[in-house]
Amino acid sequence: MDTTIMLTLYREQIKSLITFNDEEWYAFASFLKVKKLGKNECFVEAGKVCKELAFIIKGAVRFCNSIDGIEITGYFCFENSFVTSIKSYLTGEPCLYDIKALEETFFVSISKENMQAMLLHPLLSCKVERFGRLVSEKFNILFEDRLKSFIVKTPEERYLDLLETGKDIVKRIPVQYIAQFIGITPVSLSRIRKRILENTPSPNKTKF
Amino acid sequence: MDTTIMLTLYREQIKSLITFNDEEWYAFASFLKVKKLGKNECFVEAGKVCKELAFIIKGAVRFCNSIDGIEITGYFCFENSFVTSIKSYLTGEPCLYDIKALEETFFVSISKENMQAMLLHPLLSCKVERFGRLVSEKFNILFEDRLKSFIVKTPEERYLDLLETGKDIVKRIPVQYIAQFIGITPVSLSRIRKRILENTPSPNKTKF
DNA sequence: TGATTTTCTTATCTTTTGTTAAGAAATCAA
DNA sequence: TTGATTTCTTAACAAAAGATAAGAAAATCA
Numbered sequence: 001m002d003t004t005i006m007l008t009l010y011r012e013q014i015k016s017l018i019t020f021n022d023e024e025w026y027a028f029a030s031f032l033k034v035k036k037l038g039k040n041e042c043f044v045e046a047g048k049v050c051k052e053l054a055f056i057i058k059g060a061v062r063f064c065n066s067i068d069g070i071e072i073t074g075y076f077c078f079e080n081s082f083v084t085s086i087k088s089y090l091t092g093e094p095c096l097y098d099i100k101a102l103e104e105t106f107f108v109s110i111s112k113e114n115m116q117a118m119l120l121h122p123l124l125s126c127k128v129e130r131f132g133r134l135v136s137e138k139f140n141i142l143f144e145d146r147l148k149s150f151i152v153k154t155p156e157e158r159y160l161d162l163l164e165t166g167k168d169i170v171k172r173i174p175v176q177y178i179a180q181f182i183g184i185t186p187v188s189l190s191r192i193r194k195r196i197l198e199n200t201p202s203p204n205k206t207k208f
Numbered sequence: 209m210d211t212t213i214m215l216t217l218y219r220e221q222i223k224s225l226i227t228f229n230d231e232e233w234y235a236f237a238s239f240l241k242v243k244k245l246g247k248n249e250c251f252v253e254a255g256k257v258c259k260e261l262a263f264i265i266k267g268a269v270r271f272c273n274s275i276d277g278i279e280i281t282g283y284f285c286f287e288n289s290f291v292t293s294i295k296s297y298l299t300g301e302p303c304l305y306d307i308k309a310l311e312e313t314f315f316v317s318i319s320k321e322n323m324q325a326m327l328l329h330p331l332l333s334c335k336v337e338r339f340g341r342l343v344s345e346k347f348n349i350l351f352e353d354r355l356k357s358f359i360v361k362t363p364e365e366r367y368l369d370l371l372e373t374g375k376d377i378v379k380r381i382p383v384q385y386i387a388q389f390i391g392i393t394p395v396s397l398s399r400i401r402k403r404i405l406e407n408t409p410s411p412n413k414t415k416f
Numbered sequence: 417t418g419a420t421t422t423t424c425t426t427a428t429c430t431t432t433t434g435t436t437a438a439g440a441a442a443t444c445a446a
Numbered sequence: 447t448t449g450a451t452t453t454c455t456t457a458a459c460a461a462a463a464g465a466t467a468a469g470a471a472a473a474t475c476a
Contacts, residue, residue, distance in 0.1 A: 065360075087352045090345045096356070126334055133341035136348055137298045143351030144295045148304070150358040151282050151391055152273075155463085175424065183359055188463050190425050363433085383454065396433055398455050 001106050006034050006057050010108040013055065013080055017138075018131040027123050031114040035107040043083065043099040043107070050085035050095045051112045053135065059105025060169050062177055065097035075146070076102070076181060078167055083107075086139055102173060150183065156192050158182045209314050211242050214265050218316040221263065221288055225346075226339040235331050239322040243315040251291065251307040251315070258293035258303045259320045261343065267313025268377050270385055273305035283354070284310070284389060286375055291315075294347055310381060358391065364400050366390045 007029055011020070020028055035054065037043060043061055044050040056079045063075040063085075077083040088095035089112060110118075118128040149158050159182055162170055170178075179189035215237055219228070228236055243262065245251060251269055252258040264287045271283040271293075282305060285291040296303035297320060318326075326336040357366050367390055370378055378386075387397035 086345075086348045090349060126337065129334065129337040129341060133337060133344055136341055136344040137294075139348050140294045140344055140351065141298060143348065143355060147351060147355055147358070148282065150355070151388075174422095180359075185464060186424075187426085187465080191463085194425080382452095392432095393434060394454075395435080395456085399433085402455080 001036070001058065003034050006106060006108055007032060009057050010055055013057075014131075017134040018127055020127075024123055024127070027121065028118070028128075031110060031118055033109045033111065033114075035109050037101040037105050037107070039101055039103050041101050043101065044085055044088070044095050046096060046098050047094050049092055050088040050099075052109045053082065053084045053089060053112070053115065054107040054109035055082050056080065057106040057108060060102045060173075061099050061105060062102055062173075062181075063097050063099050064177070064180070076173070076177075078169060082135055082138060086136075102169065102177075155182050155184045155188065156195070159189065159192055160196075209244070209266065214242050214314060214316055215240060217265050218263055221265075222339075225342040226335055228335075232331055232335070235329065236326070236336075239318060239326055241317045241319065241322075243317050245309040245313050245315070247309055247311050249309050251309065252293055252296070252303050254305050255302050257300055258296040258307075260317045261290065261292045261297060261320070261323065262315040262317035263290050264288065265314040265316060268310045268381075269307050269313060270310055270381075270389075271305050271307050272385070272388070282389070284381070284385075286373075286377060290343055290346060294344075310377070310385075363390050363392045363396065364403070367397065367400055368404075 010032070011025065011029075018028075037059075043054065044052070046065055056077060058079050060076060060078045061083055063077075083099065085095040085097070085099060087093065115128070115132065118124045119132075121128070149161065153161070159178070162178065162181070175189060175193075176186040179186040182189065184192075218240070219233065219237075226236075243260075245267075251262065252260070254273055264285060266287050268284060268286045269291055271285075273282065291307065293303040293305070293307060295301065323336070323340065326332045327340075329336070357369065361369070367386070370386065370389070383397060383401075384394040387394040390397065392400075
């Protein structure tokens with residue numbers, strides 16, 4: 001995908017958070033970087049500091065971690081959303097998980113260094129402060145929703161919620177990753193899927 | 209507790225997020241409000257929009273919700289931390305839960321209206337943008353930690369984590385609220401507590 | 417294509433949690 | 447203090463999830 005197209009898409013997608021006149025956009029864009037990852041390549045690796053706040057133009061990633069050899073998927077991010085290891089990015093602590101592309105994925109990214117430079121840039125400073133705040137707030141809203149799903153919903157409900165996002169990439173995500181995302185084992189998700197199928201027979205099939 | 213003392217404590221507590229010269233502080237403080245709630249009084253009620261970003265000077269609150277008559281505690285906030293229904297505060301949507309004082313609690317609060325006024329205030333605008341961003345980032349870090357605890361930890365581990373915060377108010381929080389916070393039933397927490405006691409006999413007691 | 421590897425499902429058994437109900441303990445108010 | 451109410455614990459059973467292993471299905475690759 002062409003760099004210019006990606007930047008244009010990015011400008012369009014973020015305009016609810018920050019808008020520019022041409023001079024500002026030119027300055028802002030000079031701090032941006034486009035990035036492409038192949039399937040299973042890492043956006044960041046566990047143990048390293050995440051120094052990028054990126055936006056997915058196309059593709060998807062999963063957050064995953066190997067603890068004692070067991071892999072955990074904590075989260076997915078799909079296209080048109082921001083992605084970073086937020087705590088690591090903010091605090092400079094090492095990231096606790098990998099962020100890996102689920103398929104070929106295109107990003108527009110701001111390094112922490114460039115973010116800080118922009119916060120000192122006379123033309124951009126205030127707008128970027130605001131942008132940073134709004135992005136951070138977006139993460140808060142996502143987190144609150146996801147946390148609520150863990151507190152008030154069952155694994156089965158979380159699975160149905162994920163299906164209802166309607167994103168067709170969900171159908172292509174390996175079941176084991178989905179299970180980890182929901183917070184259960186793949187075996188358990190298999191049982192849930194079976195249970196759902198049994199309770200929603202196809203219209204042509206009578207149940208005895 | 210005296211208003212002046214509370215504001216002074218507040219200024220001290222938030223100085224890692226925002227600092228002021230005296231003129232700025234005088235302007236900033238004029239937008240602040242102090243607030244006291246008795247036990248079980250609501251900071252916000254479910255169904256209403258949360259219009260306050262508060263800071264707990266002393267006391268604690270719990271986030272709770274009655275769904276189909278069943279009460280859920282989603283979160284606790286203790287002294288020296290910010291409290292708000294972040295999604296409601298940010299989006300203006302109705303809050304999905306009550307935030308109730310667990311005991312007599314003292315707050316320093318900024319209304320959304322005043323926050324927005326400060327964001328337009330020539331003396332405060334940029335600093336408050338930054339403050340807003342940093343507070344939002346603080347919430348992100350808390351959320352990430354809490355979410356991780358749901359994904360990688362068992363209810364028993366979450367309970368032990370809570371005990372290890374060492375806050376003595378934890379000992380005074382009704383067990384049922386703690387159970388809800390952990391994401392299990394009070395019955396289940398009772399069993400966990402028993403299990404823990406059995407596995408850590410007091411030094412004076414021999415186990416047969 | 418066919419062989420190999422990976423992923424997914426199923427089965428069995430164990431552990432944990434939920435549900436309901438009953439009794440003990442603690443709290444609160446008169 | 448006493449009685450009433452609420453909260454906490456325990457028990458019994460049902461439902462769900464974890465662990466392990468084995469087989470089926472799908473994907474990968476030569």
